[in-house]
Amino acid sequence: MFSSFGQEKDFTSSLYASYGKYKEPSLDKRRIKHVDIQPLINTLSNNPKFKVAVVGKSIEGRNLSLISIGTGPTDVFLWSQMHGDEPTATQAIFDILNFLTSTDFKSEKENILKNLKLHFLPMLNPDGAEIYQRRNTLGIDINRDALSLQSPEGRTLKRVRDSLNADFGFNLHDQSTYYNAERTNKPATISYLAPAFNYEKDINEVRANAMKVIVYMNKIIQKYAPGQVGRYNDDFEPRAFGDNIQKWGTSAILIESGGYHNDPEKQEIRKLNYVSILSAIYSIAKGNYKSIPLADYEKIPENDRKLFDLKLNNLTYNLLGKNYMLDVGIHQLEVDDAMHQNYYNSSRVVDQGDLSTFYGYETLEGKGLSMTGGKVYPKTLASIKEVEQLKVMDLLRSGFTYVRVENIPKDKNFIELPINVIGKNYKVPEFKMRVGINPNFLLEQQGKPRYAIVNGFLIDLKSGEGNFKNALILR
Numbered sequence: 354m355f356s357s358f359g360q361e362k363d364f365t366s367s368l369y370a371s372y373g374k375y376k377e378p379s380l381d382k383r384r385i386k387h388v389d390i391q392p393l394i395n396t397l398s399n400n401p402k403f404k405v406a407v408v409g410k411s412i413e414g415r416n417l418s419l420i421s422i423g424t425g426p427t428d429v430f431l432w433s434q435m436h437g438d439e440p441t442a443t444q445a446i447f448d449i450l451n452f453l454t455s456t457d458f459k460s461e462k463e464n465i466l467k468n469l470k471l472h473f474l475p476m477l478n479p480d481g482a483e484i485y486q487r488r489n490t491l492g493i494d495i496n497r498d499a500l501s502l503q504s505p506e507g508r509t510l511k512r513v514r515d516s517l518n519a520d521f522g523f524n525l526h527d528q529s530t531y532y533n534a535e536r537t538n539k540p541a542t543i544s545y546l547a548p549a550f551n552y553e554k555d556i557n558e559v560r561a562n563a564m565k566v567i568v569y570m571n572k573i574i575q576k577y578a579p580g581q582v583g584r585y586n587d588d589f590e591p592r593a594f595g596d597n598i599q600k601w602g603t604s605a606i607l608i609e610s611g612g613y614h615n616d617p618e619k620q621e622i623r624k625l626n627y628v629s630i631l632s633a634i635y636s637i638a639k640g641n642y643k644s645i646p647l648a649d650y651e652k653i654p655e656n657d658r659k660l661f662d663l664k665l666n667n668l669t670y671n672l673l674g675k676n677y678m679l680d681v682g683i684h685q686l687e688v689d690d691a692m693h694q695n696y697y698n699s700s701r702v703v704d705q706g707d708l709s710t711f712y713g714y715e716t717l718e719g720k721g722l723s724m725t726g727g728k729v730y731p732k733t734l735a736s737i738k739e740v741e742q743l744k745v746m747d748l749l750r751s752g753f754t755y756v757r758v759e760n761i762p763k764d765k766n767f768i769e770l771p772i773n774v775i776g777k778n779y780k781v782p783e784f785k786m787r788v789g790i791n792p793n794f795l796l797e798q799q800g801k802p803r804y805a806i807v808n809g810f811l812i813d814l815k816s817g818e819g820n821f822k823n824a825l826i827l828r
Contacts (some may be wrong), residue, residue: 361641363634364461368452372624373453374522378434379448383618384694385440387479387580389416392416394475400454407659408474409509409606415479417509422453425468429634430519430603435495435526435594437481437488439620441610443523443628446475452631452663459637468638472517476585477506485693497590499597507594514598517722521566521637522603523630524595531684534583535654540612542622543574543629544656548607549589550600556647563604563745564650570608570629571653577625578613583656585609606633612660614714615820643651647739661703663811664713667798669723670786679724680708681810682794683787685822690767692767695743695769698822700809702792715820717811722796722803726784727754733756745772749805750814755781767823771807776828792827 371396380389398405402422409417433442450473453462465471476482480490488494489504498507514522532541535674547563549555556564574582585607590596598607608630610622636642670679682704687696704711731754734740740756748756755773768774771795775781784794796804812819 361632361635361639364458364635364656365576365628367728368628368631369460369577371457372627374457375448375627376453377444377451377625379445381618381620382690382694382697383440384485385443386482387476390447390791391633391751393418393450394420394577395671397450397454401826402454403519406468408513409505411478411506412504413480413481413483417474417477417479417506419513420450420473420475420726421470423466423468423470424524425466425470425620425638427468427521427637428472428517428519429521429523430472430514430517430526431523432477433525434462434476434482435478435506435524435545436505437478437483437612437648439487439527440445440473440482440486441623442626442630443606444623446473446525448623448627448728449473449631451621452627465634465733468605469632469634471637472513472519473515474510477510483693485689496594499594500592501817510594514601514603516658519603521562522598522605524559524598524605524607525626526552526609528609528611532611532656532658533584533712534580535657536656537580538660539580540614540714541609541656541658542569542578542581542611542613543584543625544585544609545571545589545653546585546595546607547591547650548593548595548599548605548608549587550596551588554587554589559602559604560599561647562642563599563606564647565645566606566633566637567602568645568649569636569642570633570649571631572584575623575633581613582653584653585656603604612714614741616663646809659711660717661708661711661713662700663791663806663809664708664711664716665796665811666691666708666716666718666720668719669721671723679705679786680711681792682708682713683806685809698808698810699825700792702786702790705786705788715811717804719796722798723796724784724786725795727793728752729755729775729796734759737762737774739763740768740770740772742773746814746817748772749795749807749812750796750802752802753806754795754805759824761828766826768826769823771812771819771821771824773807773824774826779827
């Protein structure tokens with residue numbers, strides 16, 4: 354292990370251990386909005402250590418604020434949530450700002466702030482964040498607007514980068530939770546890229562410095578999420594901000610927050626962002642990143658996309674009187690509520706057949722298990738309240754996966770019980786295993802239900818256990 358990491362590992366370990374003191378408690382869910390961060394920015398504007406400036410406005414008129422601290426000669430610029438539905442690092446930025454306002458880690462903070470000027474633009478696409486969508490109100494991807502600069506958000510990012518002429522730039526994103534580290538079953542919890550600045554993928558000093566800092570952060574993440582780091586393909590994208598910022602002379606470091614077991618709100622990944630970014634900032638302040646071997650960058654495994662939320666192996670499926678063996682891959686997709694503050698799951702079968710080169714966050718070996726469709730409970734109930742009084746697990750064990758209800762509230766789309774609710778006129782389709790269906794079926798063993806798949810969630814009918822979130826209401 355290179356020496357710079359050895360010198361700073363105690364600082365990193367202390368950051369991880371003490372994180373709870375600095376985690377911003379008001380930002381505890383993914384679907385944060387501009388109104389959630391504005392009080393925090395207002396508080397910082399009253400702190401003499403910080404300079405807070407409105408540097409632009411979104412299409413819908415929301416302020417784009419730049420928060421700066423430090424007196425050093427090296428400028429480090431961090432921007433987040435260029436895509437409105439990618440908020441993990443935005444939360445981590447406010448954790449870092451809490452760290453910088455504290456009285457702890459005095460010598461480390463003094464080292465950072467006398468050698469660096471830190472600049473944070475925590476939410477570049479607040480209009481997208483308002484409705485939890487990737488693109489801005491104009492309907493464009495801001496990260497493909499570096500040349501045309503059609504969007505006010507993109508123009509703001511370019512203007513701030515140019516005015517700072519920052520030495521380092523941290524481009525902070527979220528990626529799909531279905532990415533894995535190449536040829537492993539481990540999610541790419543964090544992925545990195547030092548973007549190319551030309552088609553030839555040349556490496557100059559600017560790009561090399563980004564690569565070295567990435568290697569440093571990878572070493573840190575490996576301590577807390579071993580094997581869960583990926584590296585993006587570095588094909589040059591001439592419209593992208595990261596590639597152009599690298600070309601304009603700022604060492605650009607792309608960080609993508611992916612998936613982590615049992616962390617749907619990405620709070621552990623937020624913590625990893627906090628620890629690794631702060632540690633990288635410290636390394637830049639001390640200059641230790643310069644001694645890191647550049648060759649170690651290529652040793653980080655590439656990103657792949659071969660994860661399912663649920664993978665079922667070697668299931669028996671009877672079609673037209675003949676048995677076939679199928680693997681099934683399921684994604685437990687999110688559907689936002691009307692206010693874009695929470696969500697429910699509506700799952701889909703996304704692949705079936707030979708999935709031996711794919712992996713699952715949850716995997717069931719299904720040899721000896723046969724797929725069969727679930728039945729509709731024969732009694733029509735008057736209301737959802739009556740469903741809640743049923744012994745649902747007993748119904749599943751008897752092969753029922755649907756309950757018919759006479760009166761269903763118009764605004765209700767899901768139920769937090771493992772059985773689907775259907776309207777009085779809804780006709781359950783004949784069970785056919787197909788890509789695109791909402792997965793609701795039973796897995797039988799010797800003719801008896803052994804497992805139930807309800808809205809894509811696996812339930813063990815023997816123990817009654819399962820990582821279940823919700824079933825659907827179908828009208």
